[in-house]
Amino acid sequence: MILSEKKISKTMDFLVNKMGWDSKMIASRPSVIFYNLENRIIPRCSTVHFLFSRELIKKKEVKLSTVLVPTEKYFLEKFVTKYEKQVPKLYDFYQGKIGIEEL
Template sequence: MLTAKPERVREIVACAEGLGVPRGSGMFRAALQAVSPLNEEKIATKLECLKKTFRWSDAQVSHAVSKAPGLLRKPKEALRHRSKFLISDVGLEPAYIAHRPVILYYSMEGRLRPRYYVLKFLKVNGLLDQNRDYYNTTALSEMAFVEKFICPHKESAPDLAEDYATICKGELPTNFRFT
Protein backbone atom coordinates (compact mmCIF):
# COMPACT_ATOMS: atom_id res chain seq x y z
CA MET A 1 0.00 0.00 0.00
CA LEU A 2 2.91 2.34 0.62
CA THR A 3 3.80 2.37 -3.06
CA ALA A 4 0.20 2.59 -4.30
CA LYS A 5 -1.19 5.74 -5.85
CA PRO A 6 -3.26 7.91 -3.47
CA GLU A 7 -6.45 7.16 -5.44
CA ARG A 8 -5.90 3.43 -4.96
CA VAL A 9 -5.27 3.87 -1.25
CA ARG A 10 -8.57 5.77 -0.97
CA GLU A 11 -10.31 2.92 -2.83
CA ILE A 12 -8.81 0.33 -0.49
CA VAL A 13 -9.86 2.33 2.59
CA ALA A 14 -13.39 2.74 1.18
CA CYS A 15 -13.60 -1.02 0.48
CA ALA A 16 -12.48 -1.85 4.01
CA GLU A 17 -15.03 0.54 5.46
CA GLY A 18 -17.63 -0.92 3.08
CA LEU A 19 -17.11 -4.29 4.74
CA GLY A 20 -18.34 -2.73 7.97
CA VAL A 21 -14.94 -2.36 9.60
CA PRO A 22 -14.59 1.10 11.17
CA ARG A 23 -11.30 2.95 10.72
CA GLY A 24 -10.57 3.07 14.44
CA SER A 25 -11.06 -0.65 15.07
CA GLY A 26 -8.28 -3.17 15.52
CA MET A 27 -9.66 -5.12 12.53
CA PHE A 28 -9.20 -2.22 10.13
CA ARG A 29 -5.60 -3.14 9.34
CA ALA A 30 -6.65 -6.74 8.60
CA ALA A 31 -9.46 -5.44 6.40
CA LEU A 32 -6.99 -3.26 4.47
CA GLN A 33 -4.71 -6.25 3.93
CA ALA A 34 -7.64 -8.42 2.82
CA VAL A 35 -9.00 -5.99 0.23
CA SER A 36 -5.78 -4.41 -1.04
CA PRO A 37 -5.06 -7.05 -3.74
CA LEU A 38 -8.73 -7.25 -4.79
CA ASN A 39 -10.97 -5.05 -6.90
CA GLU A 40 -14.66 -4.47 -6.19
CA GLU A 41 -15.73 -7.25 -8.56
CA LYS A 42 -13.48 -9.82 -6.87
CA ILE A 43 -14.69 -8.72 -3.43
CA ALA A 44 -18.31 -9.13 -4.56
CA THR A 45 -17.47 -12.59 -5.93
CA LYS A 46 -15.79 -13.61 -2.64
CA LEU A 47 -18.76 -12.34 -0.61
CA GLU A 48 -21.17 -14.30 -2.83
CA CYS A 49 -18.99 -17.39 -2.43
CA LEU A 50 -19.13 -17.07 1.37
CA LYS A 51 -22.89 -16.61 1.19
CA LYS A 52 -23.42 -19.75 -0.90
CA THR A 53 -20.80 -21.90 0.79
CA PHE A 54 -22.03 -21.29 4.35
CA ARG A 55 -25.70 -20.65 3.51
CA TRP A 56 -25.44 -17.19 5.07
CA SER A 57 -27.73 -14.22 4.63
CA ASP A 58 -26.29 -10.89 3.47
CA ALA A 59 -26.30 -9.73 7.10
CA GLN A 60 -24.44 -12.85 8.25
CA VAL A 61 -21.81 -12.43 5.52
CA SER A 62 -21.32 -8.80 6.55
CA HIS A 63 -21.02 -9.74 10.20
CA ALA A 64 -18.56 -12.56 9.53
CA VAL A 65 -16.33 -10.51 7.22
CA SER A 66 -16.31 -7.52 9.58
CA LYS A 67 -15.07 -9.85 12.36
CA ALA A 68 -12.68 -11.84 10.15
CA PRO A 69 -11.79 -9.92 6.97
CA GLY A 70 -9.10 -12.45 6.12
CA LEU A 71 -11.89 -14.76 4.94
CA LEU A 72 -11.70 -12.83 1.66
CA ARG A 73 -8.22 -14.29 1.13
CA LYS A 74 -9.23 -17.90 1.79
CA PRO A 75 -9.40 -20.13 -1.31
CA LYS A 76 -12.89 -21.30 -2.31
CA GLU A 77 -11.93 -24.96 -1.93
CA ALA A 78 -10.66 -24.44 1.63
CA LEU A 79 -13.90 -22.67 2.52
CA ARG A 80 -16.00 -25.46 0.99
CA HIS A 81 -14.00 -28.07 2.88
CA ARG A 82 -14.52 -26.23 6.19
CA SER A 83 -18.20 -25.66 5.46
CA LYS A 84 -18.82 -29.33 4.76
CA PHE A 85 -16.99 -30.41 7.89
CA LEU A 86 -18.44 -27.82 10.28
CA ILE A 87 -22.03 -27.96 9.04
CA SER A 88 -22.39 -31.61 7.97
CA ASP A 89 -20.01 -33.46 10.29
CA VAL A 90 -19.88 -31.31 13.43
CA GLY A 91 -23.50 -30.18 13.02
CA LEU A 92 -22.98 -26.46 13.51
CA GLU A 93 -25.62 -24.04 12.29
CA PRO A 94 -24.57 -21.50 9.63
CA ALA A 95 -25.53 -18.63 11.98
CA TYR A 96 -23.28 -20.08 14.70
CA ILE A 97 -20.32 -20.02 12.31
CA ALA A 98 -21.19 -16.50 11.08
CA HIS A 99 -20.99 -15.19 14.64
CA ARG A 100 -17.68 -16.99 15.27
CA PRO A 101 -15.93 -16.66 11.89
CA VAL A 102 -12.47 -16.97 13.41
CA ILE A 103 -13.15 -20.71 13.55
CA LEU A 104 -12.61 -20.70 9.78
CA TYR A 105 -8.98 -19.64 10.26
CA TYR A 106 -8.11 -22.76 12.26
CA SER A 107 -6.36 -25.68 10.62
CA MET A 108 -8.67 -28.53 9.63
CA GLU A 109 -6.10 -31.24 10.24
CA GLY A 110 -4.23 -29.64 13.12
CA ARG A 111 -7.12 -28.36 15.21
CA LEU A 112 -10.72 -28.62 14.00
CA ARG A 113 -10.92 -32.31 13.09
CA PRO A 114 -8.73 -33.68 15.93
CA ARG A 115 -10.62 -31.78 18.60
CA TYR A 116 -13.95 -32.83 17.13
CA TYR A 117 -12.90 -36.49 17.29
CA VAL A 118 -11.73 -36.15 20.89
CA LEU A 119 -15.00 -34.51 21.95
CA LYS A 120 -17.01 -37.12 20.06
CA PHE A 121 -15.02 -39.94 21.67
CA LEU A 122 -15.51 -38.48 25.15
CA LYS A 123 -19.25 -37.97 24.63
CA VAL A 124 -19.86 -41.42 23.13
CA ASN A 125 -17.99 -43.09 25.98
CA GLY A 126 -19.73 -41.04 28.70
CA LEU A 127 -16.54 -39.26 29.73
CA LEU A 128 -17.73 -35.72 29.02
CA ASP A 129 -19.99 -34.55 31.80
CA GLN A 130 -21.64 -31.71 29.88
CA ASN A 131 -22.23 -30.50 26.36
CA ARG A 132 -19.23 -28.38 25.38
CA ASP A 133 -19.32 -25.45 23.02
CA TYR A 134 -17.31 -26.50 19.96
CA TYR A 135 -15.90 -23.04 19.25
CA ASN A 136 -14.66 -22.64 22.82
CA THR A 137 -12.84 -25.96 22.63
CA THR A 138 -11.20 -25.04 19.32
CA ALA A 139 -10.20 -21.61 20.63
CA LEU A 140 -8.24 -23.11 23.53
CA SER A 141 -4.47 -23.25 23.22
CA GLU A 142 -3.03 -26.68 22.55
CA MET A 143 -1.74 -26.97 26.12
CA ALA A 144 -5.08 -25.90 27.63
CA PHE A 145 -6.99 -28.34 25.42
CA VAL A 146 -4.76 -31.25 26.40
CA GLU A 147 -4.97 -30.34 30.10
CA LYS A 148 -8.76 -30.04 29.99
CA PHE A 149 -9.77 -32.87 27.66
CA ILE A 150 -6.92 -35.39 27.43
CA CYS A 151 -5.11 -35.50 30.79
CA PRO A 152 -8.18 -36.05 33.01
CA HIS A 153 -8.92 -39.27 31.10
CA LYS A 154 -5.51 -40.97 31.31
CA GLU A 155 -6.92 -43.87 33.31
CA SER A 156 -10.34 -44.26 31.69
CA ALA A 157 -9.03 -43.76 28.13
CA PRO A 158 -5.31 -44.59 28.23
CA ASP A 159 -4.88 -44.39 24.43
CA LEU A 160 -6.57 -41.00 24.06
CA ALA A 161 -3.36 -38.93 24.14
CA GLU A 162 -1.69 -41.15 21.55
CA ASP A 163 -4.84 -41.19 19.42
CA TYR A 164 -5.07 -37.40 19.56
CA ALA A 165 -1.44 -37.08 18.45
CA THR A 166 -2.13 -39.49 15.58
CA ILE A 167 -5.20 -37.53 14.48
CA CYS A 168 -3.20 -34.29 14.57
CA LYS A 169 -0.83 -35.90 12.04
CA GLY A 170 -3.77 -36.43 9.69
CA GLU A 171 -4.22 -40.15 10.32
CA LEU A 172 -7.20 -41.85 11.91
CA PRO A 173 -5.93 -44.20 14.63
CA THR A 174 -7.06 -47.79 14.39
CA ASN A 175 -7.76 -48.09 18.11
CA PHE A 176 -9.96 -44.96 18.28
CA ARG A 177 -13.39 -46.36 19.05
CA PHE A 178 -16.78 -44.68 19.40
CA THR A 179 -18.47 -47.38 21.45
Template structure:
Protein backbone atom coordinates in the same frame (compact mmCIF):
# COMPACT_ATOMS: atom_id res chain seq x y z
CA UNK B 1 16.83 5.41 -3.25
CA UNK B 2 19.51 4.31 -0.77
CA UNK B 3 18.80 2.33 2.39
CA UNK B 4 19.61 5.45 4.40
CA UNK B 5 17.18 7.45 2.28
CA UNK B 6 14.47 4.84 2.77
CA UNK B 7 15.04 4.90 6.50
CA UNK B 8 14.77 8.70 6.62
CA UNK B 9 11.62 8.53 4.52
CA UNK B 10 9.98 6.04 6.89
CA UNK B 11 10.88 8.08 9.93
CA UNK B 12 9.72 11.29 8.27
CA UNK B 13 6.20 9.96 7.84
CA UNK B 14 6.25 8.59 11.38
CA UNK B 15 5.76 4.96 10.44
CA UNK B 16 8.08 3.41 12.98
CA UNK B 17 8.17 3.72 16.72
CA UNK B 18 11.07 1.28 17.05
CA UNK B 19 14.22 1.12 14.95
CA UNK B 20 14.17 -2.69 14.46
CA UNK B 21 10.99 -2.29 12.41
CA UNK B 22 12.93 -0.39 9.76
CA UNK B 23 15.27 -3.31 9.19
CA UNK B 24 12.37 -5.76 8.94
CA UNK B 25 10.68 -3.71 6.22
CA UNK B 26 13.89 -3.27 4.22
CA UNK B 27 14.63 -6.98 4.44
CA UNK B 28 11.17 -8.11 3.36
CA UNK B 29 9.73 -5.37 1.20
CA UNK B 30 12.20 -2.61 0.39
CA UNK B 31 11.03 -2.85 -3.24
CA UNK B 32 7.81 -1.03 -2.36
CA UNK B 33 9.83 2.16 -1.95
CA UNK B 34 11.24 2.06 -5.47
CA UNK B 35 10.47 5.19 -7.44
CA UNK B 36 7.59 3.61 -9.35
CA UNK B 37 5.78 2.58 -6.16
CA UNK B 38 6.76 5.29 -3.72
CA UNK B 39 4.21 7.73 -5.19
CA UNK B 40 1.45 5.53 -3.74
CA UNK B 41 3.06 4.17 -0.59
CA UNK B 42 3.95 7.46 1.08
CA UNK B 43 0.58 9.22 0.47
CA UNK B 44 -1.26 6.09 1.63
CA UNK B 45 0.77 5.96 4.83
CA UNK B 46 -0.14 9.59 5.41
CA UNK B 47 -3.81 8.86 4.74
CA UNK B 48 -3.85 5.97 7.19
CA UNK B 49 -2.18 8.05 9.88
CA UNK B 50 -4.66 10.90 9.37
CA UNK B 51 -7.48 8.36 9.65
CA UNK B 52 -6.27 7.26 13.06
CA UNK B 53 -4.52 4.01 12.17
CA UNK B 54 -1.76 3.55 14.79
CA UNK B 55 1.92 3.06 13.98
CA UNK B 56 2.07 -0.68 14.81
CA UNK B 57 -0.74 -1.34 12.34
CA UNK B 58 0.98 0.64 9.60
CA UNK B 59 4.20 -1.23 10.29
CA UNK B 60 2.25 -4.47 9.88
CA UNK B 61 1.02 -3.31 6.47
CA UNK B 62 4.57 -2.51 5.42
CA UNK B 63 5.70 -6.03 6.24
CA UNK B 64 2.63 -8.21 5.69
CA UNK B 65 -0.04 -6.19 3.90
CA UNK B 66 1.79 -4.27 1.21
CA UNK B 67 -1.05 -4.71 -1.29
CA UNK B 68 -3.06 -2.09 0.59
CA UNK B 69 -0.23 0.45 0.40
CA UNK B 70 0.36 -0.18 -3.31
CA UNK B 71 -3.10 0.89 -4.52
CA UNK B 72 -3.59 4.44 -5.71
CA UNK B 73 -4.46 6.88 -2.91
CA UNK B 74 -8.04 7.33 -4.09
CA UNK B 75 -8.65 3.58 -3.86
CA UNK B 76 -6.95 3.47 -0.47
CA UNK B 77 -9.29 6.19 0.75
CA UNK B 78 -12.27 4.18 -0.49
CA UNK B 79 -11.03 1.09 1.37
CA UNK B 80 -10.65 3.06 4.59
CA UNK B 81 -14.16 4.48 4.22
CA UNK B 82 -15.59 1.04 3.52
CA UNK B 83 -13.94 -0.43 6.60
CA UNK B 84 -15.24 2.42 8.77
CA UNK B 85 -18.75 1.99 7.39
CA UNK B 86 -18.61 -1.70 8.32
CA UNK B 87 -18.12 -0.70 11.93
CA UNK B 88 -14.40 -1.26 12.39
CA UNK B 89 -12.39 0.87 14.79
CA UNK B 90 -9.37 2.07 12.82
CA UNK B 91 -7.32 2.12 16.00
CA UNK B 92 -7.66 -1.67 16.32
CA UNK B 93 -5.63 -4.29 14.46
CA UNK B 94 -8.77 -5.96 13.08
CA UNK B 95 -9.30 -2.90 10.87
CA UNK B 96 -5.96 -3.57 9.16
CA UNK B 97 -6.95 -7.18 8.57
CA UNK B 98 -10.20 -5.91 7.07
CA UNK B 99 -8.31 -3.58 4.72
CA UNK B 100 -6.19 -6.51 3.52
CA UNK B 101 -9.27 -8.68 3.01
CA UNK B 102 -11.04 -6.03 0.92
CA UNK B 103 -8.06 -5.24 -1.29
CA UNK B 104 -7.35 -6.53 -4.79
CA UNK B 105 -7.69 -10.24 -5.47
CA UNK B 106 -8.74 -10.86 -1.89
CA UNK B 107 -12.01 -9.07 -2.66
CA UNK B 108 -12.73 -11.68 -5.34
CA UNK B 109 -11.99 -14.48 -2.88
CA UNK B 110 -14.23 -12.78 -0.32
CA UNK B 111 -17.15 -12.64 -2.73
CA UNK B 112 -16.66 -16.29 -3.65
CA UNK B 113 -16.52 -17.23 0.04
CA UNK B 114 -19.89 -15.54 0.55
CA UNK B 115 -21.44 -17.71 -2.14
CA UNK B 116 -19.95 -20.88 -0.68
CA UNK B 117 -21.14 -20.08 2.85
CA UNK B 118 -24.63 -19.26 1.57
CA UNK B 119 -24.90 -22.87 0.41
CA UNK B 120 -24.24 -23.89 4.02
CA UNK B 121 -27.05 -21.70 5.32
CA UNK B 122 -25.33 -18.47 6.32
CA UNK B 123 -27.78 -15.57 6.42
CA UNK B 124 -27.09 -12.07 5.13
CA UNK B 125 -26.61 -10.96 8.74
CA UNK B 126 -24.02 -13.67 9.38
CA UNK B 127 -21.51 -12.25 6.87
CA UNK B 128 -20.88 -8.77 8.30
CA UNK B 129 -20.98 -10.11 11.85
CA UNK B 130 -18.39 -12.81 11.13
CA UNK B 131 -16.22 -10.44 9.09
CA UNK B 132 -16.09 -7.88 11.90
CA UNK B 133 -15.00 -10.57 14.35
CA UNK B 134 -12.39 -12.18 12.12
CA UNK B 135 -11.86 -10.65 8.64
CA UNK B 136 -9.55 -13.45 7.51
CA UNK B 137 -12.45 -15.91 7.61
CA UNK B 138 -13.70 -14.53 4.30
CA UNK B 139 -10.47 -14.90 2.34
CA UNK B 140 -10.05 -18.64 2.76
CA UNK B 141 -9.92 -20.92 -0.28
CA UNK B 142 -13.15 -22.51 -1.43
CA UNK B 143 -11.66 -25.98 -0.89
CA UNK B 144 -10.75 -25.26 2.71
CA UNK B 145 -14.14 -23.69 3.43
CA UNK B 146 -15.92 -26.77 2.15
CA UNK B 147 -13.68 -29.10 4.16
CA UNK B 148 -14.14 -27.14 7.39
CA UNK B 149 -17.89 -26.77 7.02
CA UNK B 150 -18.23 -30.48 6.22
CA UNK B 151 -16.24 -31.37 9.33
CA UNK B 152 -18.02 -29.01 11.71
CA UNK B 153 -21.57 -29.30 10.35
CA UNK B 154 -21.85 -32.82 8.94
CA UNK B 155 -19.42 -34.70 11.15
CA UNK B 156 -19.57 -32.73 14.41
CA UNK B 157 -23.19 -31.61 14.25
CA UNK B 158 -22.70 -27.89 14.88
CA UNK B 159 -25.11 -25.55 13.12
CA UNK B 160 -23.97 -23.18 10.40
CA UNK B 161 -25.07 -20.32 12.64
CA UNK B 162 -22.77 -21.55 15.41
CA UNK B 163 -19.81 -21.36 13.04
CA UNK B 164 -20.79 -17.82 12.06
CA UNK B 165 -20.53 -16.90 15.75
CA UNK B 166 -16.98 -18.32 15.89
CA UNK B 167 -15.57 -17.45 12.45
CA UNK B 168 -11.99 -18.04 13.59
CA UNK B 169 -12.82 -21.70 12.89
CA UNK B 170 -12.56 -20.90 9.19
CA UNK B 171 -9.05 -19.54 9.49
CA UNK B 172 -7.22 -22.04 11.69
CA UNK B 173 -5.34 -25.05 10.37
CA UNK B 174 -7.59 -27.97 9.49
CA UNK B 175 -4.86 -30.59 9.92
CA UNK B 176 -3.03 -29.18 12.93
CA UNK B 177 -5.94 -27.85 14.96
CA UNK B 178 -9.49 -28.65 13.89
CA UNK B 179 -9.20 -32.33 13.01
CA UNK B 180 -7.18 -33.33 16.12
CA UNK B 181 -9.48 -31.42 18.47
CA UNK B 182 -12.67 -32.60 16.79
CA UNK B 183 -11.44 -36.20 16.92
CA UNK B 184 -10.89 -35.98 20.68
CA UNK B 185 -14.26 -34.31 21.28
CA UNK B 186 -15.99 -36.90 19.11
CA UNK B 187 -14.58 -39.72 21.24
CA UNK B 188 -15.54 -37.99 24.50
CA UNK B 189 -19.05 -37.30 23.23
CA UNK B 190 -19.50 -40.92 22.11
CA UNK B 191 -18.41 -42.20 25.52
CA UNK B 192 -20.58 -39.68 27.35
CA UNK B 193 -17.78 -37.86 29.17
CA UNK B 194 -18.76 -34.38 27.93
CA UNK B 195 -22.05 -32.63 27.22
CA UNK B 196 -23.34 -32.80 23.68
CA UNK B 197 -24.23 -29.09 23.96
CA UNK B 198 -20.53 -28.17 23.97
CA UNK B 199 -20.18 -25.03 21.87
CA UNK B 200 -17.56 -24.42 19.20
CA UNK B 201 -15.84 -21.73 21.23
CA UNK B 202 -14.90 -24.28 23.90
CA UNK B 203 -13.07 -26.21 21.21
CA UNK B 204 -11.30 -23.27 19.60
CA UNK B 205 -10.36 -20.88 22.40
CA UNK B 206 -7.99 -22.97 24.53
CA UNK B 207 -4.29 -22.98 23.72
CA UNK B 208 -2.85 -26.38 22.86
CA UNK B 209 -1.64 -26.82 26.43
CA UNK B 210 -5.04 -25.86 27.82
CA UNK B 211 -6.87 -28.13 25.37
CA UNK B 212 -4.71 -31.09 26.37
CA UNK B 213 -5.36 -30.42 30.04
CA UNK B 214 -9.13 -29.95 29.62
CA UNK B 215 -9.99 -32.57 27.02
CA UNK B 216 -7.19 -35.13 26.96
CA UNK B 217 -5.15 -35.52 30.14
CA UNK B 218 -8.08 -35.64 32.55
CA UNK B 219 -9.66 -38.53 30.63
CA UNK B 220 -6.57 -40.67 29.97
CA UNK B 221 -7.49 -42.94 32.88
CA UNK B 222 -10.78 -43.84 31.21
CA UNK B 223 -9.60 -43.55 27.58
CA UNK B 224 -5.86 -44.38 27.38
CA UNK B 225 -5.83 -43.98 23.58
CA UNK B 226 -7.06 -40.38 23.69
CA UNK B 227 -3.62 -38.80 23.29
CA UNK B 228 -2.93 -41.05 20.31
CA UNK B 229 -6.27 -39.98 18.81
CA UNK B 230 -5.21 -36.34 19.22
CA UNK B 231 -1.87 -37.09 17.56
CA UNK B 232 -3.57 -38.85 14.65
CA UNK B 233 -2.02 -42.22 15.48
CA UNK B 234 -5.30 -43.96 16.31
CA UNK B 235 -8.62 -43.70 14.46
CA UNK B 236 -11.76 -42.80 16.36
CA UNK B 237 -13.32 -46.14 15.36
CA UNK B 238 -10.54 -48.02 17.13
CA UNK B 239 -11.11 -46.43 20.54
Protein backbone atom coordinates in the same frame (compact mmCIF):
# COMPACT_ATOMS: atom_id res chain seq x y z
CA MET C 1 -4.99 -13.94 4.76
CA ILE C 2 -7.57 -14.78 2.13
CA LEU C 3 -9.37 -18.08 2.43
CA SER C 4 -10.22 -20.07 -0.64
CA GLU C 5 -13.79 -21.11 -1.23
CA LYS C 6 -12.59 -24.74 -1.23
CA LYS C 7 -11.05 -24.42 2.26
CA ILE C 8 -14.16 -22.74 3.65
CA SER C 9 -16.37 -25.44 2.11
CA LYS C 10 -14.23 -28.30 3.44
CA THR C 11 -14.11 -26.79 6.92
CA MET C 12 -17.84 -26.05 7.01
CA ASP C 13 -18.63 -29.53 5.68
CA PHE C 14 -16.59 -31.13 8.45
CA LEU C 15 -17.95 -28.94 11.25
CA VAL C 16 -21.60 -29.06 10.17
CA ASN C 17 -22.04 -32.46 8.51
CA LYS C 18 -19.51 -34.62 10.34
CA MET C 19 -19.54 -32.95 13.76
CA GLY C 20 -23.13 -31.72 13.80
CA TRP C 21 -22.30 -28.16 14.85
CA ASP C 22 -24.88 -25.57 13.90
CA SER C 23 -23.78 -23.22 11.11
CA LYS C 24 -25.07 -20.29 13.20
CA MET C 25 -22.62 -21.26 15.93
CA ILE C 26 -19.78 -21.21 13.40
CA ALA C 27 -20.96 -17.86 12.04
CA SER C 28 -20.80 -16.43 15.56
CA ARG C 29 -17.08 -17.40 15.69
CA PRO C 30 -15.92 -17.02 12.07
CA SER C 31 -12.26 -17.04 13.13
CA VAL C 32 -12.45 -20.83 13.50
CA ILE C 33 -12.51 -21.09 9.70
CA PHE C 34 -8.91 -19.82 9.67
CA TYR C 35 -7.62 -22.77 11.70
CA ASN C 36 -5.88 -25.59 9.90
CA LEU C 37 -8.37 -28.36 9.17
CA GLU C 38 -5.94 -31.28 9.32
CA ASN C 39 -3.73 -30.08 12.17
CA ARG C 40 -6.20 -28.43 14.54
CA ILE C 41 -9.86 -28.82 13.66
CA ILE C 42 -10.03 -32.54 12.86
CA PRO C 43 -7.86 -33.77 15.77
CA ARG C 44 -9.65 -31.63 18.34
CA CYS C 45 -13.15 -32.27 17.04
CA SER C 46 -12.52 -36.00 16.64
CA THR C 47 -11.29 -36.22 20.22
CA VAL C 48 -14.29 -34.33 21.56
CA HIS C 49 -16.64 -36.37 19.35
CA PHE C 50 -15.18 -39.55 20.84
CA LEU C 51 -15.78 -38.19 24.35
CA PHE C 52 -19.39 -37.44 23.32
CA SER C 53 -19.81 -41.00 22.05
CA ARG C 54 -18.59 -42.45 25.35
CA GLU C 55 -20.82 -40.01 27.24
CA LEU C 56 -17.84 -38.62 29.13
CA ILE C 57 -18.97 -35.13 28.13
CA LYS C 58 -22.29 -33.79 26.85
CA LYS C 59 -22.50 -31.96 23.55
CA LYS C 60 -24.78 -29.27 24.95
CA GLU C 61 -22.11 -28.45 27.56
CA VAL C 62 -19.34 -27.88 24.98
CA LYS C 63 -19.10 -24.83 22.75
CA LEU C 64 -17.26 -24.80 19.45
CA SER C 65 -15.07 -21.98 20.73
CA THR C 66 -14.09 -24.07 23.77
CA VAL C 67 -12.81 -26.78 21.45
CA LEU C 68 -11.07 -24.81 18.70
CA VAL C 69 -9.98 -21.45 20.11
CA PRO C 70 -7.96 -22.32 23.26
CA THR C 71 -4.26 -22.97 23.33
CA GLU C 72 -2.96 -26.50 22.85
CA LYS C 73 -2.13 -26.72 26.55
CA TYR C 74 -5.63 -25.74 27.63
CA PHE C 75 -7.28 -28.11 25.16
CA LEU C 76 -5.14 -31.02 26.31
CA GLU C 77 -5.89 -30.33 29.98
CA LYS C 78 -9.63 -29.97 29.44
CA PHE C 79 -10.27 -32.75 26.91
CA VAL C 80 -7.38 -35.22 26.97
CA THR C 81 -5.44 -35.34 30.25
CA LYS C 82 -8.65 -35.08 32.26
CA TYR C 83 -9.87 -38.38 30.75
CA GLU C 84 -6.63 -40.37 30.62
CA LYS C 85 -7.80 -42.78 33.35
CA GLN C 86 -11.00 -43.63 31.49
CA VAL C 87 -9.31 -43.65 28.05
CA PRO C 88 -5.55 -44.30 28.45
CA LYS C 89 -4.75 -43.98 24.73
CA LEU C 90 -6.73 -40.78 24.12
CA TYR C 91 -3.58 -38.69 23.64
CA ASP C 92 -2.32 -41.10 20.98
CA PHE C 93 -5.70 -40.87 19.24
CA TYR C 94 -5.58 -37.07 19.40
CA GLN C 95 -2.14 -37.10 17.79
CA GLY C 96 -3.35 -39.41 15.03
CA LYS C 97 -1.09 -42.27 16.09
CA ILE C 98 -3.97 -44.71 16.56
CA GLY C 99 -7.46 -45.03 15.18
CA ILE C 100 -10.71 -44.92 17.08
CA GLU C 101 -10.98 -48.72 16.94
CA GLU C 102 -7.84 -48.95 19.11
CA LEU C 103 -9.37 -46.96 21.94
